[in-house]
Amino acid sequence: MSPLWIGTSWKMTKTLAEGRAWAEGLRDHLTSEHGGQAPSGVQPFVIPSFTATTTVRSILGEDSPVLLGVQNAHWEDEGAWTGEVSVPQAKDAGAQVVEIGHSERREHFGETVETTRLKVAAALRHGLTPLLCIGESAEVKEAGGSSAFILEQAAGALEGLSAEELSRVVIAYEPIWAIGEKGRPATVEELVEPFAALGGQYSGKVTGLLYGGSVNLDNAAGLLGIEHVTGLFVGRTAWKLEGYLELLRIAEAHAAA
Numbered sequence: 001m002s003p004l005w006i007g008t009s010w011k012m013t014k015t016l017a018e019g020r021a022w023a024e025g026l027r028d029h030l031t032s033e034h035g036g037q038a039p040s041g042v043q044p045f046v047i048p049s050f051t052a053t054t055t056v057r058s059i060l061g062e063d064s065p066v067l068l069g070v071q072n073a074h075w076e077d078e079g080a081w082t083g084e085v086s087v088p089q090a091k092d093a094g095a096q097v098v099e100i101g102h103s104e105r106r107e108h109f110g111e112t113v114e115t116t117r118l119k120v121a122a123a124l125r126h127g128l129t130p131l132l133c134i135g136e137s138a139e140v141k142e143a144g145g146s147s148a149f150i151l152e153q154a155a156g157a158l159e160g161l162s163a164e165e166l167s168r169v170v171i172a173y174e175p176i177w178a179i180g181e182k183g184r185p186a187t188v189e190e191l192v193e194p195f196a197a198l199g200g201q202y203s204g205k206v207t208g209l210l211y212g213g214s215v216n217l218d219n220a221a222g223l224l225g226i227e228h229v230t231g232l233f234v235g236r237t238a239w240k241l242e243g244y245l246e247l248l249r250i251a252e253a254h255a256a257a
């Protein structure tokens with residue numbers, strides 16, 4: 001069985017000192033509890049803000065079992081794109097994963113299906129794992145269109161990929177209504193149908209199908225039990241290291257069951 005991907009984006013949080021403490025704590029935990037390896041059956045990943053990328057890489061070390069990501073990257077390799085960071089630059093800073101299309105970027109920064117497609121292609125071109133985020137609004141959900149909406153978002157971003165390229169993609173389904181302080185945790189029942197739709201299309205063809213949105217220590221095990229879910233993408237609960245370590249324990253237990 002493929003490992004369960006358990007990771008966090010720090011979004012726009014943490015000073016360097018706070019990020020350093022989190023990363024050192026994770027490194028030390030893996031060293032003392034797992035001999036420097038990942039917990040059995042688990043693929044940990046962390047996506048700090050850009051400013052902390054090289055710091056986290058240097059704390060974790062080059063051979064860390066924890067994958068390191070960035071929260072966005074431009075589709076061009078270089079050029080006059082003030083304020084942007086390219087995939088080669090992210091790679092140079094030690095990143096292995098590029099988060100693409102988070103709903104916060106779609107809502108506030110003009111991310112579109114077209115830009116997600118370009119960014120997925122750029123990540124793949126440079127050997128990084130695209131972590132494609134998709135998810136519908138409360139309005140779309142209330143109208144009964146969740147599955148069709150997320151399949152369309154995914155298809156648009158993944159259009160034209162070969163089977164080999166698709167196999168290097170991770171998809172995170174994050175319904176907008178479940179994300180962040182204003183979100184409410186999704187129930188397992190609400191997620192069965194969207195994951196059946198995603199699984200029907202992508203199960204076995206991509207590296208992983210993750211769930212994200214108000215994941216906490218009480219609902220994580222149940223979410224991992226949903227058919228086709230192969231990991232969790234977590235915000236607030238994992239920003240405190242103890243929360244993240246507990247999620248790793250929950251995933252390890254789930255993988256062993």
Ligand SMILES: O=C[C@H](O)COP(=O)(O)O
Nearest residue numbers: 179180213214234235236
């Ligand atoms: O990137 C993570 C997701 O947006 C989920 O955030 P959250 O766990 O704080 O709801």
